[in-house]
Amino acid sequence: MxxxxxxxxxxxxxxxxxxxxxxxxxxxxxxxxxxxCTPRKGKVQPEQEYFLEKAEDETILISSTHIQTYRWANTGETILLVHGWESNTHRWKTLIKKLQEKNYNIIAFDAPAHGNSSGKILNIPLYTKCLQKVIELYRPNYVMGHSVGGMATIFHQYSYPNNEIEKLVVLAPPSExxxxxxxxxxxxxxxxxxxxxxxxxxxxxxxxxxxEFSISEFSRNLTQKGLLIHDKNDDIAPYSEAESISQNWNGVQFISTENYGHSLFFDEVDTIILDFLKA
Known part of the structure; x- marks a missing residue:
């Protein structure tokens, strides 16, 4: 029933x-x-709390929304992680551990209406506004976004060009x-x-x-070195849209995977990301 x-x-x-x-x-x-604009899930689950509690946490207020940020402090360069729709910072758990081993200073935050952040809705313009505030606060060298977080990562650079950000990593982004x-x-x-x-x-x-709201078109404005990874059999974000982004993003490294799905939770993907950041 x-x-x-x-x-x-x-x-x-x-x-x-x-x-x-x-x-x-x-x-x-x-x-x-x-x-x-209303997600059905994405709040932190009990089994996810233990990992997130290990981070230094700070809540920042953005337009009446309390945004939960996390920091795994280290001596290396700073990377900001941006999760996707109906997800939260915990989705980066495995990659965060690998980044810690490489001494990266890791920042992440829960989008409005997701994780431990307040709010009831999320859209790309709102996510981008939050992303800008977090970037102003933590000044990352690199930004990495998955899915809708990838859309926000590119739209952010279109809306707030920032030459201090050296590299972008975008995983499985929708475009159109x-x-x-x-x-x-x-x-x-x-x-x-x-x-x-x-x-x-x-x-x-x-x-x-x-x-007019096309991540592919917005990608024409990108000046940073980029890594774009997308699975050919992604059943959520069409592979063809990633191809369009790659054609418009000057200087991007486009990696295609097969049968890795939309989430791209594979060691091979993590290795590609770490190699790109190190290069």
């Missing part, structure tokens, strides 16, 4: 929002936007908001008229239409 409910829940929500749109269009569009929103439309069965209104809402709020 539970599985059947989960299957039909998006359709029920979509019908409700679509119906609301007929009578209260502004309210319906706002609800659709908030729903899109237009493709993501088409999938959102298909999931909720929203009308074209509704999506046109939602598109305008996004433009008014963030300055971009869906078609």
């Amino acid at each position: 539970k599985e059947k409910y989960k299957k039909y829940l998006p359709l029920i929500i979509g019908k409700y929002i679509q119906c609301l749109f007929l009578f209260y269009p502004k309210k319906a569009i706002h609800k659709a936007y908030i729903l899109f 908001l237009s493709r993501i929103m088409t999938e959102y439309q298909d999931t909720l069965k929203l009308s074209s008229k509704f999506m046109t209104a939602l598109d305008q809402y996004f433009k008014n709020k963030h300055g971009f239409y869906f078609e």
Whole structure:
């Protein structure tokens, strides 16, 4: 019964929002936007707490949201880790241990509505704003982002060009908001008229239409040396979008994997990352 409910829940929500749109269009569009930006999971689980408690922690306030930061202090260069959607800093556990062995000073933080941070929503412009504040505070040499964290890493450099950041590592990033929103439309069965209104809402709020918000296009502005890793069989972020990013990012090293999945939790991937940082 539970599985059947989960299957039909998006359709029920979509019908409700679509119906609301007929009578209260502004309210319906706002609800659709908030729903899109609301993660269903990503908070720290009990089994994840022990590892995170070993870090030096500090909470910073960004626009009424308390952002949880973590630091594994060391004498080497500073690297900032940026996790993905419905995740948290714990996803870096294995790589953090390897970075510690190489004496890197490691910084990470939980995105709004994720991990031990407060908030209820997350989107790339908000994530980017938080990323900028953390960078101002810790001044990293390198930034590494996974998935939506990779999107934020690139959009951050587009929005706040920072020549002090020497290298970027981007793992399994989606690129095209237009493709993501088409999938959102298909999931909720929203009308074209509704999506046109939602598109305008996004433009008014963030300055971009869906078609204009392209990580691939933003990559043209990158000046840092980069490492981009993406699996050919990634079922969450299309491999073709990573190819587009690599074509527009001057000086990037593009590594393709096969059957490593979206998370890329493999020793071979960690070795590639460590070699790139050391070079």
